[in-house]
Amino acid sequence: MKRALLLVALAALPASAQQVQVSLTPNEPTVGDRVEAVVALQVDPATLTAEPRFPVWGRTWGEADILATSEPRRTAEPDGSVVYRQRLTLAAFHPGKVALPPMAIAVPLRSRTVQASTPAGLALSLRSVLPKNAKDLKPKAPKPPVPLPIGDAFWWTLAGLLAACLALGLLILRQNRRVGEVEAPRPDLAPFPELAAALDRLAAEPSAVRLHTGLSLAFRHYLARALGFGAEERTTTEIQRGLLAGRLPAPLVRQSVDLLRACDLVKFARQEVDPERSRERLDSARRIGTEIDERTRPAPASDLLEAAG
Numbered sequence: 001m002k003r004a005l006l007l008v009a010l011a012a013l014p015a016s017a018q019q020v021q022v023s024l025t026p027n028e029p030t031v032g033d034r035v036e037a038v039v040a041l042q043v044d045p046a047t048l049t050a051e052p053r054f055p056v057w058g059r060t061w062g063e064a065d066i067l068a069t070s071e072p073r074r075t076a077e078p079d080g081s082v083v084y085r086q087r088l089t090l091a092a093f094h095p096g097k098v099a100l101p102p103m104a105i106a107v108p109l110r111s112r113t114v115q116a117s118t119p120a121g122l123a124l125s126l127r128s129v130l131p132k133n134a135k136d137l138k139p140k141a142p143k144p145p146v147p148l149p150i151g152d153a154f155w156w157t158l159a160g161l162l163a164a165c166l167a168l169g170l171l172i173l174r175q176n177r178r179v180g181e182v183e184a185p186r187p188d189l190a191p192f193p194e195l196a197a198a199l200d201r202l203a204a205e206p207s208a209v210r211l212h213t214g215l216s217l218a219f220r221h222y223l224a225r226a227l228g229f230g231a232e233e234r235t236t237t238e239i240q241r242g243l244l245a246g247r248l249p250a251p252l253v254r255q256s257v258d259l260l261r262a263c264d265l266v267k268f269a270r271q272e273v274d275p276e277r278s279r280e281r282l283d284s285a286r287r288i289g290t291e292i293d294e295r296t297r298p299a300p301a302s303d304l305l306e307a308a309g
Helices: 152-182 190-202 209-227 236-243 250-269 275-296 302-309
Strands: 020-023 037-045 064-069 072-076 080-089 096-099 106-110 112-118 123-126
Touching: 037 106, 037 123, 190 209, 190 275, 209 236, 209 275, 236 250, 250 275
Parallel strands: none
Antiparallel strands: 020 037, 037 080, 064 080, 072 080, 096 123, 106 112
């Protein structure tokens, strides 16, 4: 139900009876309800020189919040007058009277521009959301919890998650098995067979730098395993001291050191070496390794028995 307010006759206007009217819907809103306010100006179009200028609304109208506004719209009436209507959406948040102070609408007439205001005393009458006897209200006794049924969606979701976890576990297990198969340690070769295998691989290397680098690493690794000292972490000079302190004869030590120094010249000084010379150094490493292997190989048990007898 709409609340129609009194029409305000503008005494300063001519007898054509320009009028302002405001209607509020709903009639008895409660606190926080949205209220539609329609501001209507009725005027004789023959007296106008331009369109009326409605207020520039801010965020509030008095104590009421303005939630939305529309542009004024013009409607022709049967009596020949026109009505300009603007709609606003209001809301207020305390019970009782919420005043809507007069707002001016500029009406440009032929003689002058006059101000037509919304009715004085205009207000929203807001009811509390609580009933009148709210002071006597008592909270209802709490009800026991009601068990909710578990729907099919829950079981389908649980089954899907379990299936996904199972598939992921199988995938991880399969990958771990593959990694284990690839990285399964192979039986270690004896020092000299390992050196010989490395020299065989290096024989097909076309780059002299990579060949001599690999030769140096393989030979150092062989010395470390065969003689039991850290040849891989030492310089060539330190290896020479270690070999001289061992049980190898001086000529064999000199040959080993010469081979390592030749590799150093190619690795670090980028000395040019032809393929024939590279093959000779691979053969030298194999020959030296064979001799060291013979000298460091444990004696057969029969020889030990004969020596003991």
